[in-house]
Amino acid sequence: MAEPTTPQAMGESTPGADTSPSGSGEGDKPSLIRRLELDPRLLGMLVALAAIWIVFHILSGGTFLTPRNLWNLSVQTAVIGIMATGMVLIIVSRNIDLSVGSMLATLGMAMAILQREWIPQWLGFDHPATWLIALAAGIALGAAIGAFQGAIVAYVGVPAFIVTLGGLLVWRGVAWAMASGRTIAPMDDTFQRLGGGRDGTIGGPATWIIAGVTCAALIGYLISSRRRKVKYGFAARPLWADVAIGVVGSALVLGAAWVINSYPLPQPLAREYAEARGIDYPEGGLDIPQGLANPVLILIVAGIVMTFMATRTRFGRYVFAIGGNPEAAELGGIKTRWTIVKTFMIMGILVAIAAAVTTARLNAATSGLGVTFELYVIAAAVIGGTSLAGGIGTIPGAMLGALVAQSLQSGMVLIGLDAPLQDVVLGIVLVVAVALDSIYRRRVQR
Amino acid sequence: MTKLRYLALLPAAALVLAACGSDDGDEEAPDETTEATEAAGDAGDGLSGEGLTIGVSWNNFNEPRWAKFDEPAIQDKLEELGAEYISTDAGSSAEQQLTDVENLISQGADALIILAQDGQAIIPAVESAADQGIPVVGYDRLIESDQAFYISFDNVEVGRLQAEYIYEEVPEGNYVFIKGNQADANADFLRGGQEEKLLELSGCTGPLTTDNPDAECPIKNVGESYTDNWETSVAQTNMEQFLTQNNNEVDAVISSNDGMALGVIAALDAQGLAGSVPVSGQDGDAANLNKVALGEQTVDVWKNAFELGEAAAEIAVRLANGTALDEIEVTSDLGSSAPASTTTEPFTTPGEIDVWSIILAPTPVTQENLDEPIDAGAVTQEEVCAGVEAGSVPACP
Secondary structure: OOOOOOHHHHOOOOOOOOOOOOOOOOOOOOOHHHHOOOOHHHHHHHHHHHHHHHHHHHHOOOOOOOHHHHHHHHHHHHHHHHHHHHHHHHHHOOOOOOOHHHHHHHHHHHHHHHHHHHHHHHHOOOOOOHHHHHHHHHHHHHHHHHHHHHHHHHHHOOOHHHHHHHHHHHHHHHHHHHOOOOOEOOOOHHHHHHHOOOOOEOOHHHHHHHHHHHHHHHHHHHHHHHHHHHHOOOOOOOHHHHHHHHHHHHHHHHHHHHHHHOOEOOHHHHHHHHHHOOOOOOOOOOOOEOOOEHHHHHHHHHHHHHHHHHHHOHHHHHHHHHHHOHHHHHHOOOOHHHHHHHHHHHHHHHHHHHHHHHHHHHOOEOOOOOOOHHHHHHHHHHHOOOOOOOOOOOHHHHHHHHHHHHHHHHHHHHOOOOHHHHHHHHHHHHHHHHHHHHHHHHHHHO | OHHHHHHOOHHHHHHHHHHHOOOOOOOOOOOHHHHHHHHHHHOOOOOOOOOOEEEEEEOOOOOHHHHHHHHHHHHHHHHHHOOEEEEEEOOOOHHHHHHHHHHHHHOOOOEEEEOOOOOOOOHHHHHHHHHOOOOEEEEOOOOOOOOEEEEEEOHHHHHHHHHHHHHHHOOOEEEEEEOOOOOOHHHHHHHHHHHHHHHHHHOOOOOOOOOOOOOOOOEEEEEEEOOHHHOHHHHHHHHHHHHHHOOOOOOEEEEOOHHHHHHHHHHHHHOOOEOOEOEEEEOOOHHHHHHHHHOOOOEEEEOOHHHHHHHHHHHHHHHHOOOOHHHOEOOOOOHHHOOOOOEOEEEEOOOOOEEEEEEEOOEEEOHHHOHHHHHHOOOOHHHHHOOOOOOOOOOOO
């Protein structure tokens, strides 16, 4: 791993003073951020995100930072975010995947045709197993397509840019040909829930439980990593810093859960909910929290799994090693080709999941699904600090990148900016983000 | 972006081309003479295509519509009139289409029907055909030349009809306008028609922008946006934002086409509003006609391609018989697509040229006349009635 803020990098800082509760270490070389062992780029992005949110809140006359809009934002981010977690590994290993948008259309179309036209022939419409069969088939197909493209990159030696540019054309054409350009709708009843629409949320109590578990996991992680560092003689973070991170982190998680749960079910749906359960529907309306939307839950799970894979497994270390120096990795005995194929396979699987979420959310599959998504996914990864030179990148960063890009987009719709101008702003932000990142990196290296 | 999208269709186009090349051979030959004599009697004014050859240059057969609706309509009408049908497909290439037109002429075409890939690039071919005395019908897409006859549907009228049917449901309230791709001139034609009709019906002074100076106007524009590439998911996101912004106080949505209407309906459904907020569309897609049957879409403005093809074939035969461009009329029964004027009228193009034209009327499809697209064979009853309670609309007994 070649990230500048790994524990090894921390070794340079003076390990002498263990606990200095006064935060007056400003003048010393190891700055506050450094001592907290936080990724400054991630922090920078959070600050940028906060700034974007506040500006849009003011410009939109107070609609941006409402629970409802933030809830929308979370759902709108999910599809790009899910794919961005996979794109990080691809880019880190010095490849690129331009085919994800078209693949999304092909896989979405395949799952739609399966559940609308094929499965009903044996099971009838809206059978409880339909969604699972369709999703599993889509994931298998996605993995196969990814493996196929990855194999051409790794074993035949065609540059990933070319292979996936070909894929961009091929899969778009295939998506079209599968249904001769028709729109397939509507989706299976259960499948629709993957999209976060009607009945597509986990409800208030479950949201609180997930938030609680997340907080517990965070605190557990802080304690265990502190113990390990002490045990192996590394300089541990000052205790107050660990406590501060635990408190702030938990507050953020619980705050997010609270915001999500303050967006109630729309009244027509609340009435249906009440009628279905035999509850009297009061005049003033019912306040039933929707809770986390399924696409967001999927995004969070994907993010956790992918982060674990990237940082805690041998495969993940290989990917970063290949990205840092392919020759050295090869000589070091890593099966670089197989590793590359695996990154593309994982990407294919994530595209299939994203395709399921999109088609479920739209409640339709069109051959134009996912046009230009490849650019948004790459932009999210890059805004999130993934380096196109390879070897550097984090999955939470890419997810945050997706959130930044989506915040800009939906914010601009909210203030009524026209579509072409939205593209202009997004393009500028992309370049500025990468420019800032490069400048920062050069300064750190010196 | 738009370019890339078409490019993306190329691989599939190659496949389809191979399949299409050989299908228009001698099928019509056997009963040509008998049909022709009958037909000569049929047409009121004794119009006959006996001995004539009509060449059709398609731009891209990969789009299902042309092969499915337009070509059979043209073929049937020509057969009825006793004329021969020959065709080429340019596979989305403007250059190829120039060659195609030359080929059709050398094969002995007496008149041409051209679905132009590019309304500008085709002009040299049209002019060279005219120099050889071969008349040209510009089919569905405008050719910017006064040498070509123009037959199409009225896109501004599509917008008017969308507005009319939505206004009928919601004469007062908050409107959202989901427009098409900004780079496509049709997006503004449609919006223009909607504006015109809404102002006429409501008596507002307009313009119906989000900051309409006419405070008395019963129609409030509470959200309006173009949609990149007419994309369903973009329309959905935009609609979600408009609902958020207005706290769900949206009473009607004028969506310019069907794909976007699906996105709008999905956004409304997530708020439990699908079916209670009127939504418009255009194209007669099977998925949307199903939404009309389900009551989630109010109107789907449909262009009957069969009738367009029939009219074009008749005009081509008339032109081949020597009728001048400005004396063309259509006597075929065009059903609900019948144009306001069955005789030719000048149409002023965006390039400020007057071309002779017949502009057909689009058909608004609501729950009441869903049987029209079904009877025409554009969609099946099964597709339209999927999940619809039997007897709730006339088309789904």
